[in-house]
Amino acid sequence: MTAFADLMAFQRETEALAQIAGRLGWDQETMMPEGAAEQRGEEMAAIEGVLHSRRTDPRVGDWLASAKATDAAGARALDLIGRSYHRNVAVPGRLAAEIARVTSVAQGIWAEARAKDDVAHFLPVFEKVVALMREKGQALAEAGFGGGDVYDALLDDYEPGATAATIGAMFGRMRPRLVALREKVLGAAGHPAPVKGTFAKEGQLALARELATAFGYDWNRGRLDLAVHPFSSGSGNDARITTRVVEADPFNCLYSTIHEVGHACYELAIDPDHLFTPLGAGVSMGVHESQSRIYENQLGRSRAFTGWLHGRMRDTFGDFGVATAEEFYRSVNRVQSGYIRTEADEVHYNLHIMMRFDLERQVMAGVLEVADLEAAWNARFAEDFGVKVDRPANGVLQDVHWSVGLFGYFPTYTLGNVYAGCLMKALRADLPDIDADLARGDARPATDWLAAKVQRFGGLYRPAEVIERACGFAPSEAPLLDYLDAKFGDLYGL
Structure with missing residues (x-):
């Protein structure tokens, strides 16, 4: 066999083992008994140790030195394997296994602390997580990743090529327009009323399954659970x-x-020839988030689709107090200052991300210590949203990300929104009648477009290149901001 064939055969087994590790993580959050947390931590550490050993195997370096690709896909695969190899070599195996073990345990402790509103219960293990992630970031930075910057070296895991400086500059351009829109909307008259009532769990889950189908989710290759x-x-x-x-x-x-259907459909639509190769997954978290956000917001919260959803809500729950489709559309897109990022409206959402981005950069730099994070969060939240955090579950404990060491992950959410704004502009140009499909409860023409333009390529192209190829123009924040101004200007009569 050639060096290229040997390397790809070895990589196939590594990718398969990584899928098994992912399934252990899925089980931990959905079905694993609570008493198994410590044991699962050891299991995760063990499989991470095996994966790290494979990813740093000297043979990979030898194969990379002599492997020759015969096409663009092969060349890209070599590039991605090389990048992964050099990143993993920079992180000691001991550290990789310890991160897997501690974050597995920390995830369970975070869930307990969140349920009890007990920050003190979480802080000791979180201190360990932060120390380990600083150590990892430093090791990567010393190896030249992230331009030698600890935070950028971690960010590069989720959005290759991005830096805190470029993202911070983009956030700086976005923030004034977002704040101005927020102030106009909150100062407008005639705010829509929230939907009120009790909506049975069984009905919600049945409708959730119907929505997943409407967006093209393949139930033969997926399932829905609670987390x-x-x-x-x-x-x-x-x-x-x-x-x-x-x-x-x-x-x-x-x-x-x-939202999660958007993520899953991306993975399911990737060219099957890329399975068990570095090209067989979404290219970055920013591009991944572009899919989930465009499914959820530009499509799922559109006037056309909510008109159909209003009818299905009435069929499922009876008269739930919202008489017309237009009232329902306004309720779905209601703007208000709230605590929870995942429940935030489109106007406020990116402000949540900007706050987390600033705080986690300070934590990684050692400017903000873990013991002071809750106070810093509460102060910043009151400043940005005009509301005092009422309890930790609505504040610093609300997100799982930091407990599992995902520092550098948060800014990709807003980057995903930016990409989604670009994609929706291009999608509407290509599919001018898309609202007629959405009004029938059929998002598949739109999701088929996304599958063909973005999803099928997996990791074949670099993140910004994927978006530019799909849209015909370089990604920028302008389409997203224009979309938000137009949508909420119409909704609130601005």
Whole structure:
């Protein structure tokens, strides 16, 4: 066999083992008994140790030195394997295994602390997580990743090529328009009333399944379960989604489901020839988030689609107090200062991300210590949203990300929104009658367009290149901001 064939055969087994590790994580958040947390931590550490050993195997370096690709896909695969190899070599195996063990345990402790509003219960293990992630970031930075910057070295895991400086500059351009729109909307007359009532769990989950189908989710290769924090997991022919149910808030379940369907459909649509290769997954978290956000917001919260959803809500729950489709559309897109990022409206959402981005950069730099994070969060939240945090579950404990070491992940959410704004502009140009499809409860023409333009390529192209190829123009924040101004200007008569 050639060096290229040897390397790809070895990589195939590594990718398969990584899928198994992902399934353990899925099980931990959905079905694992609480008493198994410590044991699962050891299991995760063990499999991470095996994966790290394979990813740093000296043979990979030898194969990379002599492998020759015969096409663009092969060349890209070599590039991605090389990048992964050099990143993993920079992180000691001991550290990789310890991160897997501690974050697995920390995730369970975070869930307990969130349920009890007990920050003190979480802080000791979180201190360990932060110390480990600083150590990892430093090791990567010393190896030249992230231009030698600890935070950028971690960010590069989720959005290759991005830097805190470029993202911070983009946030700086976005923030004034977002704040101005927020102030105009909150100062407008005639705010829509929230949907009120009790919506049975069984009805919500049945409707959630129907929505997943409407957006093209393949139930033969997926499933829907419940989790504390909704997520999707897997790729290839096994991409699973989760949601959560709050009986007083059906939108929590329904739109979390649509969001996770966007992630899962991306993975399911990737060219099957890329399965068990570095090209067989979404290219970055920013591009991944562009899919979930365009499914959830530009499509799922559109006037056309909510008109259909209003009818299905009435069929499922009876008269729930919202008489017309237009009232329902206004309720779905209601703007208000709230605590929870995952429940935030489109106007406020990116402000949540900007706050987390600033705080986690300070934590990684050692400017902000873990013991002071809650106070810093509460102060910044009051400043940005005009509301005092009432309890930790609505504040610093609300997101799972930091407990599992995902520092550098948060800014990709807003980057995903920016990409989604670009994609929707291009989609509407190509599919001018898309609202007629959405009004029938059929999002598949739109999601088929996304599958053809973005999803099928997996990791074949670099993140910004994927978006530019799909849209015909370089990505920028302008289409998103224009979309938000137009949508909420119309909704609130601005």
